[in-house]
Amino acid sequence: MKVNPHRFKEFIVIAVVVAVLAVLPVLGLPRTWLLYIFLFFIYLALANMWNLLSGYCGLISLCQPAFIGLGGYTLVIFTWNGLPLYMGILGGAIVAAIFTMLISSAVFRLRGIYFAIGTLVVPEALRVVFFIWRPVGEQIHGKGAGYMIKGLNDVSMTHIYWLAIFIGIVSIVIMRLTLSSKMGMGLAAIRDNDSAASSSGINIFKLKLFAFVISAFITAIAGSIFYMFQGYIAPESGFSMKWTMTMILATVIGGISTEEGPIIGTVIIVFLHFLLARYAGISLIIQGILLIIIMLLAPQGIMGFARKTKIYQSLLRLTAGDSI
Amino acid sequence: MNEIFSDIATPVISGILLGGLYTVIALGLSLVFGVMKLINVAHGDLVIFGSYFAYSIMTYLGFNPVLSLVAGIPLLFAVGFAIQKYFMARVFKRSMEAPLLIAFGISLVFENLYQILFTPMSRGLTTSYSLESFILGDIYIPVVYLLNLIVALIVMIALSLFLKKTFIGQAIIASSQDIRAAQLMGINTARIFCLTFGISAAISAVAGVFLGLTFPFTPVSGIPFLIIAFGVVILGGLGSIIGTFVGGIILGLAQTLGAQYISASAQMLILYVIVLVILAVRPQGLFGR
Numbered sequence: 001m002k003v004n005p006h007r008f009k010e011f012i013v014i015a016v017v018v019a020v021l022a023v024l025p026v027l028g029l030p031r032t033w034l035l036y037i038f039l040f041f042i043y044l045a046l047a048n049m050w051n052l053l054s055g056y057c058g059l060i061s062l063c064q065p066a067f068i069g070l071g072g073y074t075l076v077i078f079t080w081n082g083l084p085l086y087m088g089i090l091g092g093a094i095v096a097a098i099f100t101m102l103i104s105s106a107v108f109r110l111r112g113i114y115f116a117i118g119t120l121v122v123p124e125a126l127r128v129v130f131f132i133w134r135p136v137g138e139q140i141h142g143k144g145a146g147y148m149i150k151g152l153n154d155v156s157m158t159h160i161y162w163l164a165i166f167i168g169i170v171s172i173v174i175m176r177l178t179l180s181s182k183m184g185m186g187l188a189a190i191r192d193n194d195s196a197a198s199s200s201g202i203n204i205f206k207l208k209l210f211a212f213v214i215s216a217f218i219t220a221i222a223g224s225i226f227y228m229f230q231g232y233i234a235p236e237s238g239f240s241m242k243w244t245m246t247m248i249l250a251t252v253i254g255g256i257s258t259e260e261g262p263i264i265g266t267v268i269i270v271f272l273h274f275l276l277a278r279y280a281g282i283s284l285i286i287q288g289i290l291l292i293i294i295m296l297l298a299p300q301g302i303m304g305f306a307r308k309t310k311i312y313q314s315l316l317r318l319t320a321g322d323s324i
Numbered sequence: 325m326n327e328i329f330s331d332i333a334t335p336v337i338s339g340i341l342l343g344g345l346y347t348v349i350a351l352g353l354s355l356v357f358g359v360m361k362l363i364n365v366a367h368g369d370l371v372i373f374g375s376y377f378a379y380s381i382m383t384y385l386g387f388n389p390v391l392s393l394v395a396g397i398p399l400l401f402a403v404g405f406a407i408q409k410y411f412m413a414r415v416f417k418r419s420m421e422a423p424l425l426i427a428f429g430i431s432l433v434f435e436n437l438y439q440i441l442f443t444p445m446s447r448g449l450t451t452s453y454s455l456e457s458f459i460l461g462d463i464y465i466p467v468v469y470l471l472n473l474i475v476a477l478i479v480m481i482a483l484s485l486f487l488k489k490t491f492i493g494q495a496i497i498a499s500s501q502d503i504r505a506a507q508l509m510g511i512n513t514a515r516i517f518c519l520t521f522g523i524s525a526a527i528s529a530v531a532g533v534f535l536g537l538t539f540p541f542t543p544v545s546g547i548p549f550l551i552i553a554f555g556v557v558i559l560g561g562l563g564s565i566i567g568t569f570v571g572g573i574i575l576g577l578a579q580t581l582g583a584q585y586i587s588a589s590a591q592m593l594i595l596y597v598i599v600l601v602i603l604a605v606r607p608q609g610l611f612g613r
């Protein structure tokens with residue numbers, strides 16, 4: 001097999017960047033900086049998985065917080081029963097994947113905007129479930145089933161930081177693998193015209209389900225890692241719409257249906273978090289306005305805009321010329 | 325025997341009356357959905373806009389929340405008109421997703437504006453009659469619940485008369501049936517869409533006031549009521565005012581009966597599960613074809 005030199009160069013660049021980021025905590029970078037890098041990779045994983053569904057399958061999923069919450073709560077249940085953290089993370093991902101299969105027969109009957117609203121119901125319903133249900137521990141007086149995550153004492157912050165980098169990179173790799181495979185072509189065909197895809201022999205249900213399950217799996221892991229960092233999960237935060245908002249913003253600002261879009265979008269979102277750290281409400285209003293402006297003026301996001309400009313195209317030609 | 329009867333009669337009657345409120349909340353969504361084939365994700369937040377507007381008028385000026393509608397209805401009409409004219413209309417033809425994402429952004433902006441202006445605390449529209457109830461045999465029914473049903477009937481009759489008897493109403497129906505044919509008949513559909521969105525928001529103003537009289541609300545109450553409205557619309561099928569009314573009553577009954585016989589804290593969950601089951605089994609609605 002011949003190694004594509006262009007691909008190889010890209011791989012080296014990514015590997016160097018990741019290695020530098022990974023050793024930062026050892027070098028003693030301020031903790032707030034590490035926090036933003038941590039958030040970047042968690043949001044990146046979430047945005048990539050949302051982009052996979054909405055940008056490449058045409059499934060505008062608003063139920064991603066369901067996977068985050070399920071991941072976090074499974075982690076709680078596992079650790080409270082004395083099981084190791086890693087088993088909890090994996091368990092959460094599997095629970096989210098199984099849950100996806102259960103709801104898929106209902107939500108896949110819906111198309112376009114109906115699918116969006118159908119999926120919107122799911123995290124709201126789960127939020128109520130976890131508000132009422134106390135899976136582990138004593139029945140406390142009053143409502144609001146918030147939990148501490150146990151067994152975090154032996155895990156250092158650096159460790160959790162590395163986990164975040166890992167899941168962020170995994171999400172990029174998964175996007176690359178899925179899109180360059182036969183499955184990616186099938187998904188694109190479904191998005192563009194599902195009846196034509198179906199009559200060309202593509203099993204629509206199976207492909208959509210596969211993408212949905214992958215998305216749930218990775219989203220749940222990213223969610224668990226985030227709650228490992230927080231150390232505490234409550235139904236209002238775990239199943240919150242704010243998660244959906246973050247991934248939509250990151251993807252749409254960067255450029256939906258592009259592989260680089262979520263990366264650029266996440267950088268901007270995390271930067272906004274950094275700038276407006278003290279004014280959370282105002283930050284969200286600005287993000288909402290940003291989303292509206294992008295949709296009105298540049299629906300393909302920054303990447304879509306960049307692709308049209310001459311500089312980007314000549315840059316592309318340059319790197320392509322290099323690799324030949 | 326009598327006790328069992330009153331046991332079941334209370335949730336049934338309050339469920340039907342509550343259904344009135346859900347009908348009013350859903351009518352605005354149904355109108356936009358039916359005419360523009362667009363689900364306005366910010367609909368719940370527009371309803372809560374109505375609630376907060378009435379709340380501010382009541383707290384700062386001391387007017388009765390129902391009276392505040394004199395200003396609330398035109399204000400929300402203008403907001404709805406502007407949303408369609410300056411945002412939705414521009415991306416309307418591009419794709420299904422674009423208006424959805426814009427509505428999502430509007431919802432986020434509204435929600436956080438409420439958080440900043442009114443704090444995340446739970447508010448309610450408390451009036452002299454909000455704690456009173458009337459007695460029907462052995463059953464106590466809160467007055468505001470009865471108001472909900474009366475208002476629902478008024479809004480439904482007014483809306484159907486408007487759609488049937490006025491030129492604009494007929495133009496709205498024509499544009500919902502066939503945009504191109506309507507345009508060929510000389511109807512300015514872009515303007516009709518703005519008016520439709522405005523009317524939908526104006527109905528939300530009414531819904532918001534009676535929602536505030538019935539339930540406490542917070543800045544994030546928009547999503548639960550959006551889901552309820554959506555459930556009512558799919559239950560009742562598209563474009564039918566009576567269908568919406570039936571859907572509203574079914575969800576109202578499901579909530580009060582669920583609260584009585586299953587658990588009060590699970591009442592919203594029951595509504596969500598019903599919405600999901602209907603989507604899975606009959607996405608076209610009970611009365612859809």
